Amino acid sequence: MLDPDRGLSLTIARVVQRLQGSSLHSQLERQARVSLHKPEIRLESLKEDIKDFLKTSGWEKKLQNAVYSELNVFPSPCHPAAPPEHIKEPLAYMRKAQGSWEKRILKSLNSMCTELNIPLAQKRPANEQKELLSKWNEMGTDEPDLSLFRPVYAPKDFLEVLMNLRNPNYENGEQPSFRNHLGLIQVPLKVKDIPELKEDFSELSLNIGQLGIDDSAQVPPEFFENEHVRVGQKVLAEQDSAAAQQYVRQGCPTALRADLWALILNISNQPEDILYYEQLKSNVIQHDLLVDSLIYKDVKLTASNDDYYFVFEDYLYQVLLCFSRDTSVLEHFTYSSATPPKSYIQGKLGMEEYAVFYPPNGVIPFHGFSMYVAPLCFLYHEPSKLYQIFREMYVRFFFRLHSISSHPSGIVSLCLLFETLLQTHLPQLFYHLREIGAQPLRISFKWMVRAFSGYLATDQLLLLWDRILGYNSLEILAVLAAAVFAFRAVNLMEVTSLAAAEAVLADLSTLKVMPLLQIFLFATVT
């Protein structure tokens, strides 16, 4: 808990330190210097005139967007006495659980490595480099032998770990009591209830127009759609991140979505960004990592088999192979509860000077990881822009879905929120499913871990991800999961086994996301 004035100064100092030396900073300096030649800049009011010039030429807006982006991504400063691990994750037992989970993953990776006798990384021979470069745009045609590789872990392994998460200071008696939760998650995190969610998601309410509902064929476009598109074009013309974030809460028109998302994530695809992507590409060409085979395997198992995403297979390789070599992703570990794995050069185990992070970006892909990228391929066709958007989405949102933390958007909180919502508003259904051995979280966990990618139709998925960006939170995933159960409640009450319950909920591709969310939040009798 920090004094508000001191908190504000710390935040300002942190934002300034992060923006100093960035390309935006040098561009602003250059613009200010260039403006000195203009007649409207007078010497006696130099500071004010330059500030006005930067305002009218749109540079102040760019700076505002950069500051807004920093505030959105980084958590508010804790007390200065708090050590760095407290900023990553305040609860000691969660840090410990994340540490043991990471050790398990590394053990699995290590044993696969020794079993198959494949090095973690090696330099590609020159002819192989040439071959890969020529085939860069069609890596999907490659058919390497991946039969011996297996994914390091799958979402259901992760669910087992979360189910066993316990606070040692909490009375976890075996006897059923008010202390024990009826669901699978047993940690007492604070989650929102429906009145609080109604307030947070107020733009989704029944009296406000939504794309996904009010743009259907039966509704004349003059009522909502035309005006909404006009406002969207205006927001894009103004180039204002904060306004864009507010706008997308009501949904993005398809034609404007790519630009609006780039504006919210503050991605401008400058020449230096393209150059950075090219550098990552050359890293892929020169060195072969074991993680590459895991990525190939994952893409072949998931995205290539999906009716909507198989066409983007080549894009997925181009993005994910570069992603594993991108060391700028390491920055997100300051606010993530996870820690990147370290590897030591052979023979120098334990010596810090010979330690490197492996993979270079610190993220080991799991089964289904490529599904985070696949929906974005519908929006962006230029590999470097697609790459930057995915990277930004990962370090803002997706990393929370596969690490153990107490953050309100972390997967543990989402699971607890889902179970609590279901228990409170559909108690009969919850009780019935529990009695037949079909705990609801066992079915909905995989939806939430993948942010519903691969389960919903793509247009519906993009409408859902609009709201994730708009509200800067993943809680909507838990609300949607509960809403899906509410929608299929009648069928679920008749099933008598977990397999039958899975079958009822196997196909979500016909669901319309926004009506479900609206009904669950605003039209259910509480």
Added chain:
Amino acid sequence: MPSLDLLLRPPVPQVQEIVFRNFYTAFLSVRVQRPGPGGSRRWVTCLRNLCLMPCPHTEEGSQDYFCLHRHQMLCDVDQVTAMRFILRQPSPVWLHFTIEDLQIFPPGQKSPQKDFPSWLSQLTPPEQPASLHGELPDPEKVSTEVQQMWVLTEVIRARQAAARIGRFDVSPTTLLMGTPTLPH
């Protein structure tokens, strides 16, 4: 109701800040013993039921760091000879509750702060541009204003930049040689 008693010998002339880490305490009250009228010592409440955990059945605030300033206290905390921290946790679900890493800072010794750039405290308020009235501007004034901007630029340039330069990074994969193994 558990409490932590602190005897301060020699008495602290002025308490500036109290810093601690919470461990599942929901509400905190602090009483201090001060010299009263006529040489006696009396107990005074300086903090009443400060809420550390807004929702005592859940984890919010349970292991956070807190800092109490002088100006948040109900009374003067001068010449303190003893302090009593009264901890309350109404929820029965927790096994233990306490506060840890308690530190008391007299004035002059502020709790460890992040390093602020010095110019942050010297930001000038927005200035009114001087009207010319047909005269030349005062050269002293002009040169100080330009100098201020120049100094600001120099200070910023001298600071360590946190932003990445990007294309000059050395790829770590070039460092891996042979078959490195991950630690178990």
